[in-house]
Amino acid sequence: MKTLSVALGARTYSIQIGMGLLSDPELYRSYLQGSQVMIVTNETVAPLYLDRLRQALSDYRVQEVILPDGEQYKTLDVWNRIFDALLDARFGRDCTLIALGGGVVGDMAGFAAACYQRGVAFIQAPTTLLAQVDSSVGGKTGINHPAGKNMIGAFYQPRAVIADTATLETLPQRELSAGLAEVIKYGFIRDAAFLDWLETHLSEVLGRESDALSHIILRSCEIKAEIVAADELEAGQRALLNFGHTFGHAIETGMGYGQWLHGEAVAVGMCMAADLSARLGWLSGADLERVRRLVASAGLPVDPPPEVSAERFLELMAVDKKVLNGQLRLVLLRHLGKGLVTGDFDPDLLSATLHAWDR
Numbered sequence: 001m002k003t004l005s006v007a008l009g010a011r012t013y014s015i016q017i018g019m020g021l022l023s024d025p026e027l028y029r030s031y032l033q034g035s036q037v038m039i040v041t042n043e044t045v046a047p048l049y050l051d052r053l054r055q056a057l058s059d060y061r062v063q064e065v066i067l068p069d070g071e072q073y074k075t076l077d078v079w080n081r082i083f084d085a086l087l088d089a090r091f092g093r094d095c096t097l098i099a100l101g102g103g104v105v106g107d108m109a110g111f112a113a114a115c116y117q118r119g120v121a122f123i124q125a126p127t128t129l130l131a132q133v134d135s136s137v138g139g140k141t142g143i144n145h146p147a148g149k150n151m152i153g154a155f156y157q158p159r160a161v162i163a164d165t166a167t168l169e170t171l172p173q174r175e176l177s178a179g180l181a182e183v184i185k186y187g188f189i190r191d192a193a194f195l196d197w198l199e200t201h202l203s204e205v206l207g208r209e210s211d212a213l214s215h216i217i218l219r220s221c222e223i224k225a226e227i228v229a230a231d232e233l234e235a236g237q238r239a240l241l242n243f244g245h246t247f248g249h250a251i252e253t254g255m256g257y258g259q260w261l262h263g264e265a266v267a268v269g270m271c272m273a274a275d276l277s278a279r280l281g282w283l284s285g286a287d288l289e290r291v292r293r294l295v296a297s298a299g300l301p302v303d304p305p306p307e308v309s310a311e312r313f314l315e316l317m318a319v320d321k322k323v324l325n326g327q328l329r330l331v332l333l334r335h336l337g338k339g340l341v342t343g344d345f346d347p348d349l350l351s352a353t354l355h356a357w358d359r
């Protein structure tokens with residue numbers, strides 16, 4: 001087992017990464033508050049892993065709420081079912097919520113934990129690659145609105161992240177690739193050596209070799225933990241973690257949630273942001289090609305869907321959370337391995353990027 005820490009003063013918490021952690025009763029004891037535990041999961045993950053977690057928690061009064069599966073259910077109505085379950089069970093302020101699943105379950109459960117009786121304890125037990133490398137860490141929680149991704153939410157940190165890498169064995173290949181988009185993101189914004197490593201070892205990762213998977217989970221969590229510790233509420237550098245997301249969120253919303261996976265939309269978003277970085281003279285043609293090659297080799301799309309026009313992109317991007325004083329800000333690449341957040345670019349260049357794909 002590997003342990004990392006997200007350093008946030010009194011709210012510092014650990015990320016535990018290893019095979020079989022879900023079934024280890026000792027692991028939960030130090031993080032659980034009171035005797036009441038509500039497991040939030042979904043209809044796909046429950047038959048695979050709910051019993052395992054329930055057994056590890058046999059000393060506690062455990063209830064579960066099983067949500068429908070999919071990004072299209074990350075809504076206010078479905079989120080409310082978590083409160084119905086908590087109130088039906090008469091759970092009090094001393095209960096703990098455990099999110100068992102991918103990023104959708106984690107974001108919704110975390111937001112419910114932030115709001116139930118004004119805040120109860122919360123543990124992340126991520127079961128997708130994307131959740132283990134990104135969404136379970138850092139305390140962004142929330143739900144979607146038809147007008148925009150993650151528009152309603154809160155920053156609310158978990159007490160612990162328990163990432164059982166054995167759960168990745170049942171993950172569909174398309175979901176593994178989606179998780180890789182966020183892994184590659186860390187290389188682009190922060191760590192050129194990690195990019196080199198990914199290019200060399202991608203086949204081991206795609207083949208789910210355990211050393212390769214452990215390495216990418218660990219390195220991704222190290223980078224995310226460092227950024228979150230420095231800027232928990234995204235006043236500055238945390239926005240780098242949004243690389244590819246302004247374009248990507250526009251694709252998810254524009255196509256209707258659930259059509260494109262989050263990681264797929266981010267993958268294309270990173271290619272579009274790289275395209276604009278090249279137009280600004282920051283990336284060479286060869287760099288741009290390298291970005292597209294790595295993304296494609298990870299089994300991810302590199303081109304936006306023709307259904308979302310350039311004009312629609314602009315409309316959707318205008319509600320991005322990084323907009324400041326009405327001005328769009330984007331995460332771009334100064335070079336490979338160094339991201340920057342800027343609103344200082346010629347709008348015609350953005351328009352050129354959006355029109356570069358023939359549709």
Ligand SMILES: NC(=O)c1ccc[n+]([C@@H]2O[C@H](COP(=O)([O-])OP(=O)(O)OC[C@H]3O[C@@H](n4cnc5c(N)ncnc54)[C@H](O)[C@@H]3O)[C@@H](O)[C@H]2O)c1
Nearest residue numbers: 044069102103104127128130131134135140167170171262
């Ligand atoms: N809070 C954050 O910082 C943050 C970061 C990145 C993404 N997100 C959010 O996370 C969501 C995407 O997360 P995701 O990619 O995990 O998607 P997801 O939660 O929809 O999970 C992907 C699919 O895998 C299934 N699944 C989960 N674990 C499994 C397992 N072990 N075996 C088999 N199937 C399994 C799920 O039921 C689902 O069908 C988006 O809503 C995105 O906005 C949040």
Ligand SMILES: O=C(O)C(=O)C[C@@H](O)[C@H](O)[C@H](O)COP(=O)(O)O
Nearest residue numbers: 134138140149150238241242245321
């Ligand atoms: O943790 C962060 O900060 C991120 O931006 C991580 C992203 O991968 C994630 O998709 C996040 O939910 C996007 O945040 P948002 O604030 O743009 O909704």
Ligand SMILES: [Zn+2]
Nearest residue numbers: 182245262266
């Ligand atoms: Zn993301």
